[in-house]
Amino acid sequence: MDASTASDSTRAKHTTTTERLERELVITRTIDAPARIVFDAWTKPELLERWWVPKSIGMTFVSCEADVRTGGTYKFVFAHPSFPDPMAFFGRYLEVTPTSRLVWTNEEGGEGGSVTTATFEEKGGKTLIVVRDVYPSKQALDEAIASGSTGAYDEQFTQLDEMLGAS
Numbered sequence: 001m002d003a004s005t006a007s008d009s010t011r012a013k014h015t016t017t018t019e020r021l022e023r024e025l026v027i028t029r030t031i032d033a034p035a036r037i038v039f040d041a042w043t044k045p046e047l048l049e050r051w052w053v054p055k056s057i058g059m060t061f062v063s064c065e066a067d068v069r070t071g072g073t074y075k076f077v078f079a080h081p082s083f084p085d086p087m088a089f090f091g092r093y094l095e096v097t098p099t100s101r102l103v104w105t106n107e108e109g110g111e112g113g114s115v116t117t118a119t120f121e122e123k124g125g126k127t128l129i130v131v132r133d134v135y136p137s138k139q140a141l142d143e144a145i146a147s148g149s150t151g152a153y154d155e156q157f158t159q160l161d162e163m164l165g166a167s
Helices: 008-012 035-043 045-051 138-147 149-162
Strands: 015-020 024-031 060-066 073-079 087-096 102-104 115-123 126-134
Touching: 024 138, 024 149, 035 045, 035 102, 035 126, 035 149, 045 060, 045 149, 102 149
Parallel strands: none
Antiparallel strands: 015 024, 024 126, 060 073, 073 087, 087 102, 102 115, 115 126
């Protein structure tokens, strides 16, 4: 998907998804809140639990652990009525620059997983978020797009807007 194929409703909500290069997906969204508040929402488990999981998919957090520091780890465990057992997503924080940048690994896939970089740039009290997911191969990116997992960003960002009272 590139910016020209994003749905009208996606554009109206100011989320843009583009595929760049061969293995990278880039998602942008402007949130009507200062960077420090947006960064907190991405790094504090009690806030992550309120917006991270798209409500439409029926998953719920079982636990949310995040040691948000360079070298720290995270583990998000989710339940869904159709899952026989809870499902865990986990990885390591490679870089943490308070209020401006997070880089983490996504290790649950087994093939090295993707690496995600999120940057937070404040302009006039609003925060531009740019998320870059770099996958280990073009096939891994294609599979993520086909599974619909990359499409969750728009709903997640809308939930973040709602949580911050910025919708």
